Amino acid sequence: MTLGEPAEPLRCHRDDCSFVDGGSCARSSEFSDPRAGCPELVRLENKPDPQLLDLLKNAKLGPWWPDKAGPMPGAPAPWAGDALVPEDIRRLLGRSHPRVIAVVGDTAAGKTSLVTSFFLQLANGHRDGFPYRFASSLSLKGIRDLVHEAARWSGSADAPVLPRTPSSPGARFIHLGLRPAEELDDRHIDVLISDIDGEVMKRHASQASDLTRAVMSFLRRADAVIVVTDAGALMTEEGVSHDRETARVFGRILSDLDGCAVRPCVALVFAKFDRVIKTLEPPPENRRGEPEAWETLRTAARATWRCIEQARRDGFTIAVFPVSAFPKKMSEGQPVNVVAPFAFAMRHADAREVVGLPQHEPASGCSSFDALRRWRK
């Protein structure tokens, strides 16, 4: 019997087989060429079209094997696992006071890379002083897709680390549930990090409409705004365009937040700083809020700095960060400073006085401490 082509990556029905991992076939004594002869390997049903095989080889497949079974019978999973949409948000609002972090900026500035790299640091146990530990996420599937894409990046500056964020009719959020690392603090804090296509933000900046306002309406609820700008792009001849676009998005956001009783903090992130590090050293931490400390970036990001100054005058708390989310391929090196903007955002959110929450009467059988804990959230 002629066996079909083995599915790639290799997969075997036998638990004791290490052939799929580069070891030896569990039935190696029976077959000189397990790929051709072993029936335990999962194989494609029919001999595939060679062109299709080429397409599959070049396509961006995940580390998991193609699953012949596909969707299984049974009810849908309790949640989709991707970026949250407004209906998911409403569910969260019923149980806690989520922190909302708006990540904004021009297209390809590095917004999604920043968020992905931040999650990877938590997942690798590199919290870098971030005083929270991972507790939950409704977005694990979406996060894993992003992580997997990042892991496949070639390391070339000419190729994006991640594909462009897809457009969607509403705002999308990545969800993380965090628990304070302090043992006695048993809160669970939902954190919603926006994941919005830069084109939508650009359109909102230059041509605000009811549609774009609807997408960006969450801003007035944001605890922090992280403005991401590409340091590498800024230092090129085309950088003036990137600076202007960033400033327009930033300016529109400041305008949208006009009149807000409780202001979010603002973090300006100079992303992809690895691309300028050889010619520009980041200033010491205590001077990062000063444009003149950034030397050539002061000029290159003139319009953006102007927005920073405007935000300062309007009473926003500001911080500036040089960041490199993926300076190299994941297998070759660590990011730099990706946790710091989120730590700043969470510190600000924690310090804000939460106003307007109803007093909770302890429910029957519920201790007053428990009720207080829930109120504090």
Add this chain to the structure above:
Amino acid sequence: MPSRAASLSVLGGPRSGKSSFLGALWNAMEVDHTRLARVPRSRPDDTLALDRLASEIANGNYPQRTNPDERHHLTFALELTHPQDDHGRHVSVLVSDYNGEEVESLFRYRTGGWSEEWKQRAMASGILLFVRPSAVERLPEPEAPPPTEEDRWRALIDPHATKTEAPPTTSVPALPDAPSQMFGAAPVSDEDERENTARADSPVREPTELALIELLQFIREVRGLAPGERPRPEEAFRIAVMLSAWDTMERDWGSAGPKRYVLKHLPLLHDFLWSNFRSDRDIHYFGVSATNGDLRNPQFKSEYRRQRGLPGRVVWGDNFGRLRDSQDLSVPLLWTLFGDRVFDHVRDDPR
């Protein structure tokens, strides 16, 4: 003495060692390699699934799943033998086994698959959660002293500037000196739970435990537990984290133990369990070796068959920080049913 019924869920991805453990455990119970429990004199009517798994192991083969859709509903009938008020009590433990690839499929395909069977598994008395450490890409050793932000930027300018002699990637963090030999190794403390701080040129690891964490989240959802809510005593269920093929980890992690391994190399899973359960009551970490050697090694397999099956091995840390080591494979299963008091009745088996 009244008998008791319980159910356990055995969770884990593909090739995580679930079936091998179950087969080895039943095998061990049949030949009295377990001390806390044994097969009752009056055997249950249907032990075919367990017998098949046990026979495979006894013959020196890891159990195979001939049909990916095959389901095993295994009933472990135990007669408890430890000398306490439960001596002689019969416990019937229903273990639901399945194809490990379903965990991945559940994670990927959200429009279906969350079956009634899975929901029943979610309501089990306890969970045996299998992870195969040899399949986990290890995180590099932390750097001491931890690099500063400036160090990391400097490393991007001149990678050779950070090429100092690095500690080996398989070295185990040194345990703090015990105050006395009597108390053995110190327990995992807050200091041990300090963050890893990687070298600038260390790889960033793609976490492999996301599907398992998602499954645990689904289970908590079915049980009515909110994220971050640690179960009250009346809601509590135990999770035994089973690091399979632990014999392959002995050289590097034998003195540190399974909990430290998870803390170091599966930090996301560790944080999830810490955040959502009472670590001192609901979670315990076991290093498990079903066969105490690799049956794919022809010499070991031959010796294993010649000896009519060698005892397996279980390693765990007790509440005093001591590493315990026993040939009794029933320890993790009984811990999920009865908690820490089981450890009082386990005899260590020195190597």
